[in-house]
Structures are given as structure tokens and as C-alpha cells.
């Protein structure tokens with residue numbers, strides 16, 4: 639009897655030790671997720687996807703090369719989806735979309751969603767908000783949609799979304815405590831604006847403008863599966879990229895979505 643009692647105690651003790659060990663490991667993981675030091679960005683390896691929309695490459699890549707703490711590979715459509723495949727995507731902390739395809743193959747949809755289920759962060763930049771007209775799930779991923787065609791809102795038909803270049807936008811930081819907007823005050827930027835777009839109520843607003851030709855929000859966060867998502871509709875050309883606020887916003891967005899990979 640004594641021996642059985644002793645064995646039972648030993649089993650219980652080991653189980654308790656295992657529970658404590660698991661708890662400690664969990665706390666450790668949480669702690670390492672929050673290890674981003676004050677004012678210091680964690681090193682991020684980013685997959686930049688382009689294609690389907692032209693842009694002035696030289697100044698864009700000049701801006702990308704200067705982003706603090708970020709290294710990146712460029713994948714261009716139609717081959718870009720290969721990088722989303724299991725076995726490849728794990729090499730990246732975050733995916734930065736600066737592409738604008740209207741269609742996506744079925745297999746790529748699965749890889750895209752699987753990537754978000756793995757917790758790979760996603761930043762959707764400017765015209766990448768206008769991608770995938772015929773893939774409704776993209777709306778749920780990025781937190782809204784640029785509609786190239788008439789669309790329905792509360793049973794009423796809405797006209798297609800619009801764009802207008804070279805506007806001087808007064809941008810208001812609506813959540814200055816968020817890691818993506820930290821250290822950024824209200825600013826002015828010369829940029830293209832998208833109007834009449836759909837923005838889901840589930841987004842967390844970061845940047846707003848009262849420019850009539852623009853949607854009320856030009857930046858927000860969203861979540862999809864296990865991934866953090868940031869959508870910034872700013873960033874048409876070098877007038878925006880060379881604004882000192884822009885690279886700060888972009889690097890903080892990448893840093894936030896790419897941190898604490900789940």
C-alpha cells in the first residue's frame with residue numbers, strides 16, 4: 639500500500655512539474671514576443687510581392703532599402719505564389735503586398751490562407767488594396783475592398799470606388815498609442831486617395847482624413863486567422879515614399895505584423 643501511495647505521489651508530482659514546465663515555457667514565449675526593445679525594431683525578413691500594377695521602381699526600392707531592421711526578397715507575379723507554399727513561406731516574418739492582380743488561382747488561395755493560419759504577418763500597401771476583384775475572402779483578410787464594379791451596401795447599389803492623384807492629404811493619427819503609429823503625429827502627405835471604398839467595421843482605425851475624395855480611413859489594422867494585418871492605402875509614388883512619415887509607418891507596420899509569430 640505504502641509503495642502504491644508513494645508511486646501515486648510521484649506520478650502526481652511529475653504531472654505538476656510538467657504543468658509548471660509548460661506554463662513557464664508559455665510565459666517564456668510570450669516574453670520573447672514582447673522583447674521588442676523601446677525604440678528598437680526587431681529584425682524582420684519580408685517577402686515583398688509586386689506585379690499587376692506598375693510603379694516607379696528606383697525610388698520605391700531606394701525607400702525599401704532604407705527601412706530600418708528589414709531585409710526583403712522580391713517575388714513578382716506570376717511566379718510570386720510559389721513563395722507562399724509550405725516550406726518556403728516559413729522563411730519570412732511578414733509579407734508585404736504591393737501588387738494588384740485581379741485573379742488568383744485556387745491553389746494560391748489555399749496557400750495564402752494557410753500562410754495566415756500560420757501567423758505570417760501581412761501588410762497591404764496602396765494599390766494592393768485593389769486586388770482580387772473576384773475573391774470575396776480578400777475583403778475579410780484586408781478589412782475592406784476597392785470595388786472596380788458597382789457593389790451592394792445594406793441592399794443598396796453603390797457606384798464603383800474612385801481614385802484621385804496628387805492630393806494634399808491632411809492625415810490624422812486616430813490611435814497614436816498603437817505600435818504602428820507610435821511616434822507619429824498628424825501629418826500632411828501628397829498622395830493618391832481612394833474614394834467610395836468598402837471598409838469593414840471590424841478594422842481598428844489608425845489613420846483618418848477628411849479629404850472628400852478619400853475614404854475616411856487611410857490606415858487600419860485587422861486580424862485574419864492567426865495573422866496580424868495592416869492596410870495602408872497611402873503610397874502611390876515618390877511624393878509619398880519620400881515623406882519621412884511614410885517609411886516610419888511602413889517599417890512599424892511590418893515590425894508589428896511580423897512580431898509574435900503564432
Ligand SMILES: [Zn+2]
Nearest residue numbers: 764765830874
Ligand atoms: Zn496608385
